[in-house]
Amino acid sequence: MGASSLAADLAADFQLHFGAAPVVVRAPARVTLLGKHLEHYQGWVLPAALDREAVVAVALNHTGRVRLYSYDSDVMVEAPLAATGPPGAKSWMYRLLGVAAGFQQLGYALPGFDCMFGGNIPVGAGLSPAAAVASGLAFALNQLLDARLDGLALARLAQRAEYLEADHPAGLIDYVAALCGSPGHLPRLDCRTLEVELLPFDAAQYRFVLCDAGISRSRASAGYAVRHEECARGLAVLRRHYPELRSLREVTPMQLHRYRQEMGESVYRRCAFVLAENQRVELAAMHLQAGNVRALGQQMYAAHAGLRNDYAVSCPELDELVLIAQDYPGTLGACMLGGLSSCTLNLLPAAAADTFVRHVAAAYQQRRDGALVTYQAGISPGVVLIDEAELAAVAR
Incomplete structure (x- = not known):
């Protein structure tokens, strides 16, 4: 299923499940073209966002709770907004709750939200589907809360959420690729200064296999x-x-x-x-x-x-x-x-x-x-x- 048709189906199902019209975003998979492992050595990394994507639908629910629904696996989990994940929670739930916690730590009043996600990113291929969903949620909450955080700030927020899930310092690369890109460009990340340089790339002329x-x-x-x-x-x-x-x-x-x-x-x-x-x-x-x-x-x-x-x-x-x-x-x-x-x-x-x-x-x-x-x-x-x-x- 293409990302556009999935988005329409997911938005319709969201309204059936949660009774609200969501903000819907597309969030890409990520690969590293050059600079593999260099995040550990304060080096430069050249990632690319791919048009294999997660679709993420989000709406505020004003209940003080979070409801997360995986469209592809038909699994829903629910937790208090302040939770770091109930016993037996899936790892992706910890990451998404970590994104919510990131906004709260910055002082934004988050009243609870519903989130539904699915996509066409192959699982197990190394394309970071969980990071794509977390990036999409961060982007959507930024819109809904009118937080006006820039791409790098959102990337760092999502990185901290991955730290909560994995209990180790996680790289920014997934999130920079998803949140700091621009049409017709590839982002180059300086892992020392965290500066992002956009480099021209004619996306229509090339494909990755x-x-x-x-x-x-x-x-x-x-x-x-x-x-x-x-x-x-x-x-x-x-x-x-x-x-x-x-x-x-x-x-x-x-x-x-x-x-x-x-x-x-x-x-x-x-x-x-x-x-x-x-x-x-x-x-x-x-x-x-x-x-x-x-x-x-x-x-x-x-x-x-x-x-x-x-x-x-x-x-x-x-x-x-x-x-x-x-x-x-x-x-x-x-x-x-x-x-x-x-x-x-x-x-x-x-x-x-x-x-x-x-x-x-x-x-x-x-x-x-x-x-x-x-x-x-x-x-x-x-x-x-x-x-x-x-x-x-x-x-x-």
Whole structure:
């Protein structure tokens, strides 16, 4: 079901369930093109919002309670507004209650609300569907409360809500992609200053194809915690010689190479990936400013090589999918998606996407003797309000 038709159905069901006309928004999925893992090292990250979306409908109910309804799974939970989640609550409920708490902590009087959500974001593909719903709720409450928070303020509010759910510091990337975008641009996040730079990107000309290798989530995320610890050890070695260093972002290649033997080869290579990936994000920003999307794609290939060889978090299935993508003449770039995802991310001219899907599916079937799941997506400008006229037009 398309996002527009889902929005109309969901708005109608909302009125049946809750007896009120809601604010309805579309909130996008997110991928990271370049800068994977760099949020841990105060680096730069280049995410993109996709037009695989969650639809979120919200209305204030003036009961002091929150009612949350998952349209796709037909599950409703209810809690007092001040709750952090009743016993046995789903993780997404904690996150959404955390968004509500964020507005209250900023001094906004929240009288209770109803929220219904659904979408077409594949679950388990690493596209952050829960973050999309949280972004949509934050955007909708911002409208309903007339809070007038800007995109970055909403992103930080939603980030704190994820912290409440996961009990660890969570990155801003999901929320910056959803809430700080602009039509015809990609956002680049500086994880030290939290500044967002909008870089030009002609969304109509390009498509992303995600290819799912079908590996387990544990394999997809294997080694991440160890890599973070190794990079911390590398920084500790460097700070013995350069005590002014605050993060790997400040390290020069010469400084890193000088103490390669002292930190050991594995730690050196993990840190080398961070330095090189920061440089790739900077180069990508220059390429986008110049309108050179093909050069952006080359940085994606280089990023995958770094994730495979230096950061050592890839696996044979993902490596093979990237090689298959490189064999297709129209592919501009490809890399592993990262996080808990078992997918690769492939950048193509829009006209080549369907043919690419057939090529990669046939090649993977031949090499791995298994069916390949693929998803296509374009670039989204971020969370948007769906007006009543659009809902009425779709309903007709």
